[in-house]
Amino acid sequence: MAQVTPRVAVIGAGIAGLSAAAKLSERCVVELFDMGGRGVGGRASSSRPAGETTPPLTFDHGCQLLTATDASFRARCATLERAGAIARWDARFGVLRARDGAFIAKADLPTKTSSDDRPPDFFGVLSSEDVFVGTPTMVGASDGLLSACSIARTTQRQRVCVTSLTRSAKTRSWRVMGVDVGRKRVDAKEAAAKMGERDLGSFDAVVVTDVMCATSGTPGSCALTFEGEDGDGDGSDSDGSDSVAAACWREMSALPPQSLFSLMIAFPTPLTGPPFDAAVVEDSDVVQFLSRDSSKPGRGRDDGVECWTAVSTEAFAREMVARAPLSVDGKYNPQTAEYLAQITPTMRDEVLRLLRGSCGGGTHGIGAGSVPAPVHVASQRWGNAFPSTPIASGGGGSGPGFAHDATRAFAACGDFVGGAGVERAWLSGTRAGEAVSEALLARGGRRASL
Numbered sequence: 227m228a229q230v231t232p233r234v235a236v237i238g239a240g241i242a243g244l245s246a247a248a249k250l251s252e253r254c255v256v257e258l259f260d261m262g263g264r265g266v267g268g269r270a271s272s273s274r275p276a277g278e279t280t281p282p283l284t285f286d287h288g289c290q291l292l293t294a295t296d297a298s299f300r301a302r303c304a305t306l307e308r309a310g311a312i313a314r315w316d317a318r319f320g321v322l323r324a325r326d327g328a329f330i331a332k333a334d335l336p337t338k339t340s341s342d343d344r345p346p347d348f349f350g351v352l353s354s355e356d357v358f359v360g361t362p363t364m365v366g367a368s369d370g371l372l373s374a375c376s377i378a379r380t381t382q383r384q385r386v387c388v389t390s391l392t393r394s395a396k397t398r399s400w401r402v403m404g405v406d407v408g409r410k411r412v413d414a415k416e417a418a419a420k421m422g423e424r425d426l427g428s429f430d431a432v433v434v435t436d437v438m439c440a441t442s443g444t445p446g447s448c449a450l451t452f453e454g455e456d457g458d459g460d461g462s463d464s465d466g467s468d469s470v471a472a473a474c475w476r477e478m479s480a481l482p483p484q485s486l487f488s489l490m491i492a493f494p495t496p497l498t499g500p501p502f503d504a505a506v507v508e509d510s511d512v513v514q515f516l517s518r519d520s521s522k523p524g525r526g527r528d529d530g531v532e533c534w535t536a537v538s539t540e541a542f543a544r545e546m547v548a549r550a551p552l553s554v555d556g557k558y559n560p561q562t563a564e565y566l567a568q569i570t571p572t573m574r575d576e577v578l579r580l581l582r583g584s585c586g587g588g589t590h591g592i593g594a595g596s597v598p599a600p601v602h603v604a605s606q607r608w609g610n611a612f613p614s615t616p617i618a619s620g621g622g623g624s625g626p627g628f629a630h631d632a633t634r635a636f637a638a639c640g641d642f643v644g645g646a647g648v649e650r651a652w653l654s655g656t657r658a659g660e661a662v663s664e665a666l667l668a669r670g671g672r673r674a675s676l
C-alpha cells in the first residue's frame with residue numbers, strides 16, 4: 227500500500243510546541259496551531275503596550291532569561307546565538323534584600339557547597355555562568371526556534387484556538403476542530419458556540435503542549451474524544467483501565483494552576499541609584515524578581531526611557547486570584563483593565579519601594595533613595611505561570627518529561643509535564659517530537675487511502 231508522509235497537529239507554539247514541531251518536521255508534515263495574537267513563544271514572549279512613545283516600549287513580561295545545563299540545549303543556544311536570536315546578558319545579577327535594601331552581588335553569594343545559606347535562585351540566574359536573552363526581545367528566541375522547523379513541511383496557524391480533538395479507532399486518525407480568535411483571550415467554549423467550530427483537518431497524531439487544553443474555564447479548553455474504542459469514548463482501554471492518553475488528560479485537568487503577575491514599569495531616565503540589573507528579591511511579600519529590561523543587549527533607547535519588569539511572588543498572586551479568580555462559574559474571567567487595576571498599584575508601590583531602598587547600597591534604609599515617577603505602568607496575569615508539580619508522564623511510549631500514547635498517537639509535552647523553564651520545555655518538546663515521529667514511521671507512515 228502506498229505510504230505518504232505522516233501529518234501531525236501540534237497544539238501550541240510556545241517553546242515546547244516549537245521544539246516538537248522542529249523535531250517532527252524532520253520527517254513529518256506539521257501544522258502548528260496557536261491561539262495567541264502576538265506571534266509564537268507563549269510565555270516566552272514580550273509585550274509592546276499601546277501608547278504614544280516612539281519607538282514603542284517593549285518588555286519581556288513573561289520569561290525573563292534563559293540558562294542551559296543540558297548539552298543538547300546548550301548546543302541549540304549556541305546555534306541561536308550565532309543566528310543573533312539570543313545574546314548573552316552580561317549584567318549585574320544578585321540578591322536584593324527587601325528588608326534593608328542591601329544588594330548582594332552574584333559573585334559574593336555563598337558558594338554551592340554551603341547551599342543551605344544560598345538564597346533561592348530564579349531559573350539559574352544566580353548559578354549559571356551564561357545567562358541569555360532573546361534579541362531584540364524574548365520573541366527573538368522563539369522566532370529563532372521557529373526557524374529550526376522545516377519550511378517545506380511546517381504550516382504555522384496563528385490565532386486559531388483548537389477546541390476539539392477526536393480520535394477514530396477505525397481510521398487511526400485525529401479530527402482537529404477549532405475557532406479563529408482575535409487578539410483578546412476569550413473563553414474557548416463560548417467562542418466555539420458563538421462562531422462555530424471549523425474543521426482544521428485530519429492528522430495521524432496530535433501533540434498537546436498546554437495544560438490549559440484539558441482545563442475548563444480557560445481560553446484554551448479543548449474536548450478530547452475517542453471514537454470506536456471498546457470503552458465509553460473517554461480513551462479507557464477495554465479492561466476499563468485508563469489509557470496513557472486518558473490518564474494524562476485527567477492529570478492535566480486536575481493540575482492546580484499556579485498563577486503569577488508581572489509588572490511593566492518605565493522611567494523617563496535611566497535609574498543610576500540601584501546597583502543592579504536583575505535581582506532575586508528576598509523577603510518581599512509581593513515581588514520575587516526585579517529586572518532592568520533595558521540592560522538586556524540591544525534594548526537601550528535614544529530617548530533614555532528605561533524599562534523594568536517585576537515578577538510577583540506566588541503568595542501575592544494566590545491572594546489576588548482568590549479575590550479575582552481565573553474563572554467564574556466555569557467561565558474564563560478575562561484580565562480586563564478593571565481586573566488589573568486591583569493588581570497594578572500594589573506591585574508598582576512595592577517596586578518603587580525596592581528601587582528607592584536599594585539606591586543607598588542598603589545604608590539609607592528601605593524607601594530612602596530617589597527614583598523618578600514612572601511614565602508607564604501596567605501589569606499582566608499569567609494564569610498558569612509555572613507548574614507547581616509537573617504531572618507524571620509514565621506508560622506507553624512516554625519518556626523523560628513527556629507523555630506519549632503510541633497506540634493512539636497522542637503526546638503531551640511542555641513545562642506542565644517536563645518541569646518549569648525554557649530549557650525543560652524545550653527538552654520536553656524535542657523528546658516528544660522525536661518519540662511521535664519514530665512511532666508513526668515505525669507503523670508505516672500514513673496510508674494514502676485515509
Ligand SMILES: Cc1cc2nc3c(=O)[nH]c(=O)nc-3n(C[C@H](O)[C@H](O)[C@H](O)COP(=O)(O)OP(=O)(O)OC[C@H]3O[C@@H](n4cnc5c(N)ncnc54)[C@H](O)[C@@H]3O)c2cc1C
Nearest residue numbers: 238240241242261268269290291388436446640641647648
Ligand atoms: C512571569 C514569568 C516569568 C518566567 N521567567 C522565566 C525565566 O526567566 N526563565 C525560564 O527559563 N522560564 C521562565 N518562565 C517559565 C517559561 O516561560 C515557561 O516554562 C515556558 O515558556 C513554557 O513553555 P511551554 O511551551 O511549555 O508553554 P507555553 O509557553 O505556555 O505555550 C503553550 C502555547 O499553547 C497555546 N495554546 C494553549 N491552548 C491552545 C489551544 N486550545 N489552541 C491553540 N493554542 C493553544 C498558548 O497560546 C501558548 O502559546 C517564566 C514564566 C512566567 C509566566
